[in-house]
Amino acid sequence: NAGVTQTPKFQVLKTGQSMTLQCAQDMNHNSMYWYRQDPGMGLRLIYYSASEGTTDKGEVPNGYNVSRLNKREFSLRLESAAPSQTSVYFCASSEVEGVQPQHFGDGTRLSIL
């Protein structure tokens, strides 16, 4: 049982490059989320998808776009990477929105030079 799988695990980009972070879950969950974690800041929500076909902004959406490709997959795109986007990115899913537990992947460590 893989749970939430994120790819890649590590990535180094140059300023201005674009890339897509991939996330897939095999738990048949309806809701999916993207967070970033910076030192001393805790996790902050970037975007979420309450159900297939819907996406909404979280606390820090600027500079990112998302796509809920199907029920399993939720991708995060950086169109023009900036050094301020250097962070660890976590994808999570939950059965439904609200107080249900969220299940996290192991993260993508992204460095932007």
Place this chain on the structure above:
Amino acid sequence: DAKTTQPNSMESNEEEPVHLPCNHSTISGTDYIHWYRQLPSQGPEYVIHGLTSNVNNRMASLAIAEDRKSSTLILHRATLRDAAVYYCILRDLQRGAGSYQLTFGKGTKLSVIP
């Protein structure tokens, strides 16, 4: 939003019980108390949650004060694998879209001594 306060760090000896406290004096009646933990270089992991009554699962127990202004996560027998940062988080059932976000504070870093 209701806030939580946790000690920055705690130590425990291996195979002994650990009591991790959390204060949430401004908790509302619809706030659930959630605990997550994050092991080094891993994503956060759900541990347990409750509303009013004490809760037990295979990982831990959650003891909630009668006035709900504080709670304690109890690890019955600490192992080296339990060394992690533990987060106490309030989630409001009635906040609608605002309830999607898990608001992680700094948590308590638990060290387990062999």
